[in-house]
Amino acid sequence: MTALDRDALAARDAADPLARFRNDFELPDGVIYLDGNSLGPLPRVVRERVAACVTEEWGTGLIRSWNSAGWIDLPTKAGGKISALIGAEPESVVATDSTSVNLFKVLAAALALRPDRKVIVSEKSNFPTDLYMVEGLTELFGKGHELRLIEDPSKLPEALGKDVAAVMLTHVNYRSGYMHDMAAVTKSGHEAGALAIWDLAHSAGAVPVDLAGAGADFAVGCGYKYLNGGPGAPAFAYVAPRHQEAARQPLTGWFSHKAPFAFDHRFEATDGIKRFLCGTPPVLAMTALDAALDLWSEVDMAALREKSVALTECFIELVESRCAGLGLTLASPREAAQRGSQVSFAHESGYPVMQALIARGVIGDFRAPDLLRFGFTPLYTRFADVWDAVTHLEDILRTRCWDRPEFHARAAVT
Amino acid sequence: MTALDRDALAARDAADPLARFRNDFELPDGVIYLDGNSLGPLPRVVRERVAACVTEEWGTGLIRSWNSAGWIDLPTKAGGKISALIGAEPESVVATDSTSVNLFKVLAAALALRPDRKVIVSEKSNFPTDLYMVEGLTELFGKGHELRLIEDPSKLPEALGKDVAAVMLTHVNYRSGYMHDMAAVTKSGHEAGALAIWDLAHSAGAVPVDLAGAGADFAVGCGYKYLNGGPGAPAFAYVAPRHQEAARQPLTGWFSHKAPFAFDHRFEATDGIKRFLCGTPPVLAMTALDAALDLWSEVDMAALREKSVALTECFIELVESRCAGLGLTLASPREAAQRGSQVSFAHESGYPVMQALIARGVIGDFRAPDLLRFGFTPLYTRFADVWDAVTHLEDILRTRCWDRPEFHARAAVT
Numbered sequence: 166m167t168a169l170d171r172d173a174l175a176a177r178d179a180a181d182p183l184a185r186f187r188n189d190f191e192l193p194d195g196v197i198y199l200d201g202n203s204l205g206p207l208p209r210v211v212r213e214r215v216a217a218c219v220t221e222e223w224g225t226g227l228i229r230s231w232n233s234a235g236w237i238d239l240p241t242k243a244g245g246k247i248s249a250l251i252g253a254e255p256e257s258v259v260a261t262d263s264t265s266v267n268l269f270k271v272l273a274a275a276l277a278l279r280p281d282r283k284v285i286v287s288e289k290s291n292f293p294t295d296l297y298m299v300e301g302l303t304e305l306f307g308k309g310h311e312l313r314l315i316e317d318p319s320k321l322p323e324a325l326g327k328d329v330a331a332v333m334l335t336h337v338n339y340r341s342g343y344m345h346d347m348a349a350v351t352k353s354g355h356e357a358g359a360l361a362i363w364d365l366a367h368s369a370g371a372v373p374v375d376l377a378g379a380g381a382d383f384a385v386g387c388g389y390k391y392l393n394g395g396p397g398a399p400a401f402a403y404v405a406p407r408h409q410e411a412a413r414q415p416l417t418g419w420f421s422h423k424a425p426f427a428f429d430h431r432f433e434a435t436d437g438i439k440r441f442l443c444g445t446p447p448v449l450a451m452t453a454l455d456a457a458l459d460l461w462s463e464v465d466m467a468a469l470r471e472k473s474v475a476l477t478e479c480f481i482e483l484v485e486s487r488c489a490g491l492g493l494t495l496a497s498p499r500e501a502a503q504r505g506s507q508v509s510f511a512h513e514s515g516y517p518v519m520q521a522l523i524a525r526g527v528i529g530d531f532r533a534p535d536l537l538r539f540g541f542t543p544l545y546t547r548f549a550d551v552w553d554a555v556t557h558l559e560d561i562l563r564t565r566c567w568d569r570p571e572f573h574a575r576a577a578v579t
Numbered sequence: 580m581t582a583l584d585r586d587a588l589a590a591r592d593a594a595d596p597l598a599r600f601r602n603d604f605e606l607p608d609g610v611i612y613l614d615g616n617s618l619g620p621l622p623r624v625v626r627e628r629v630a631a632c633v634t635e636e637w638g639t640g641l642i643r644s645w646n647s648a649g650w651i652d653l654p655t656k657a658g659g660k661i662s663a664l665i666g667a668e669p670e671s672v673v674a675t676d677s678t679s680v681n682l683f684k685v686l687a688a689a690l691a692l693r694p695d696r697k698v699i700v701s702e703k704s705n706f707p708t709d710l711y712m713v714e715g716l717t718e719l720f721g722k723g724h725e726l727r728l729i730e731d732p733s734k735l736p737e738a739l740g741k742d743v744a745a746v747m748l749t750h751v752n753y754r755s756g757y758m759h760d761m762a763a764v765t766k767s768g769h770e771a772g773a774l775a776i777w778d779l780a781h782s783a784g785a786v787p788v789d790l791a792g793a794g795a796d797f798a799v800g801c802g803y804k805y806l807n808g809g810p811g812a813p814a815f816a817y818v819a820p821r822h823q824e825a826a827r828q829p830l831t832g833w834f835s836h837k838a839p840f841a842f843d844h845r846f847e848a849t850d851g852i853k854r855f856l857c858g859t860p861p862v863l864a865m866t867a868l869d870a871a872l873d874l875w876s877e878v879d880m881a882a883l884r885e886k887s888v889a890l891t892e893c894f895i896e897l898v899e900s901r902c903a904g905l906g907l908t909l910a911s912p913r914e915a916a917q918r919g920s921q922v923s924f925a926h927e928s929g930y931p932v933m934q935a936l937i938a939r940g941v942i943g944d945f946r947a948p949d950l951l952r953f954g955f956t957p958l959y960t961r962f963a964d965v966w967d968a969v970t971h972l973e974d975i976l977r978t979r980c981w982d983r984p985e986f987h988a989r990a991a992v993t
Contacts, residue, residue, distance in 0.1 A: 223810055421711075
């Protein structure tokens with residue numbers, strides 16, 4: 166038995182300065198939700214705002230709501246709220262499109278700023294869609310660009326030659342939770358003459374981010390994970406103010422035009438970050454994201470990080486003590502400073518173990534080939550939840566319930 | 580006085596086989612909504628489905644709903660419903676992204692299928708974002724592609740040289756409502772060796788469309804106009820089955836991968852139309868669109884077109900008789916076969932006239948420099964609405980209320 170017991174953890178919850186935020190979410194009974202890194206849960210305010218958007222703004226306001234309800238400003242309004250969470254300068258973030266589409270835009274803009282360089286450096290373990298977007302862009306370009314993938318963050322220095330146009334990395338790795346030192350990597354990239362593009366999918370709302378302080382050039386991120394904007398919520402794009410004048414992106418839809426309602430047949434890019442918009446924004450989805458972002462105005466990011474580290478440390482310690490000898494291997498950095506807000510463990514039966522956990526209401530997720538992935542979201546995850554999740558995990562591993570035929574019969578119908 | 584009077588029109592409504600669909604929409608009291616070509620009104624079923632999606636699927640189902648609520652299939656499910664409305668083959672349409680982004684995809688795919696041809700033919704009067712997307716794509720390409728704009732549909736034959744890769748047109752013009760003969764234009768394009776790309780923004784749900792019958796190669800369209808999918812609803816993309824094997828689009832996000840959850844770092848395009856997806860779909864917006872599309876299963880498109888023509892003919896006749904000498908000039912084709920489901924009139928004071936109409940609850944829209952644009956949507960527009968709208972228009976034009984100071988004072992606060 167560890168020194169951590171359930172009573173001690175419940176006492177930490179009672180003293181938690183962030184505890185009050187849990188009540189801002191709709192969380193189903195009987196569920197311990199450790200998958201907010203894949204889909205954040207429903208904030209109560211979103212349910213109300215979306216209903217009002219549908220019934221009043223769309224239903225009654227109709228076309229007039231583009232102005233009267235401020236729909237037209239949602240991409241910059243939501244973007245402004247996000248910028249506060251990622252250390253971005255004012256008017257440097259828009260909420261728009263998907264993370265993949267936004268990555269295409271900032272990649273194209275970055276490559277155009279470094280026309281004589283043909284290499285994009287990234288990690289083989291990056292979230293695949295980021296790498297796929299590079300493939301799609303560079304194939305379209307047809308100018309001999311190359312994607313140089315490093316196997317390990319320590320290999321970055323030797324990958325940074327004079328041929329590198331951009332270093333494109335996900336700040337916190339989706340599988341392991343490994344967190345890059347954004348300032349140091351950006352500095353290395355700049356010293357090699359390359360631009361730094363950061364994917365903040367697993368960072369925004371999860372860990373403190375300081376894009377401006379790090380000198381980042383471009384960034385993208387996701388609205389539906391730690392930002393709780395709803396399934397498939399609009400993503401965001403960041404462009405450092407120093408690049409906004411020169412940066413051009415190729416998806417030049419009418420929302421990136423200087424005067425979209427003049428309906429001129431020639432394109433003229435608008436000024437500033439709105440240049441990274443494209444078509445008409447999805448108002449229902451954007452309204453949900455914008456409402457979810459309001460939660461953050463009262464969140465102290467230092468307190469959030471402190472609790473995040475405490476939750477993940479606690480989980481690692483409990484799993485390694487209570488599940489010792491049961492086949493789990495830590496697949497996340499042990500050092501808290503190198504870890505985002507998630508913890509992964511490898512297990513040879515990872516898939517059925519996660520199915521068994523989910524059947525008991527402990528929702529994490531599985532990433533092939535063998536990873537059990539658990540997200541710890543300080544706004545609504547309690548220390549007691551960590552205890553209870555480990556209790557289920559330990560019981561599942563000790564009983565090997567997934568080996569029993571009746572487990573599979575039940576799994577097949579859920 | 581014309582032979583058409585209000586009683587005669589109310590009698591047509593009483594006999595209208597489509598009249599029952601009006602009750603499927605939430606339409607505010609005191610509003611005559613003639614702007615469904617810009618934003619369709621709220622179908623009742625959408626309000627319910629979105630609420631259930633938010634509260635039950637997201638709130639309670641959480642991440643599990645990707646499978647249990649079928650979120651993962653929404654792009655093809657909604658696409659299948661759209662294909663029935665536009666004469667598309669099975670499994671040839673997906674709902675995804677914005678019209679602009681989808682146009683980028685199909686344009687890139689089309690140009691790749693015609694690598695030796697460098698010209699895209701379109702109309703100067705096309706909806707500007709379509710032209711802007713060509714600019715953005717061809718500038719990125721940097722291979723000397725040219726956008727050749729014709730001033731008038733009659734100029735198409737001389738624009739079709741052996742250098743033309745694609746003819747990209749909007750089937751029904753957003754300003755005038757002019758409707759191309761899709762089959763004839765597609766045939767001309769093919770005879771010149773070019774591919775035909777159709778934008779159905781003002782056609783899908785407005786007029787019968789037969790993509791397969793016309794032999795169209797690619798198409799895109801909008802979810803938030805006649806399809807009533809909600810503000811900024813997901814758009815759609817069509818790829819003719821004969822091109823699906825060879826066509827590649829550059830926005831190669833993980834939803835277009837053969838095995839997205841294998842998380843392989845190399846891209847491998849999936850088969851079929853799903854290749855034209857990109858990132859994670861916006862589920863709330865997609866759910867609204869998918870629900871709105873259910874209305875169409877019982878709509879007879881021939882009856883819809885018949886009523887559409889009758890409404891627009893009636894409007895033109897009433898305006899030209901009752902508002903004769905008041906400065907209006909028909910800016911849409913007089914021939915019904917060349918007209919979509921909208922009518923525009925030019926007026927030198929078009930902007931304040933439309934403001935005055937909207938202040939009275941007659942909602943059309945204004946398109947610079949001088950167009951009053953009115954959409955006639957057979958599912959919920961009544962013949963009596965046409966009479967009442969013209970009554971307001973006539974009164975506004977006779978009284979010139981927009982010349983009075985108090986009009987501007989009121990307009991400033993609305």
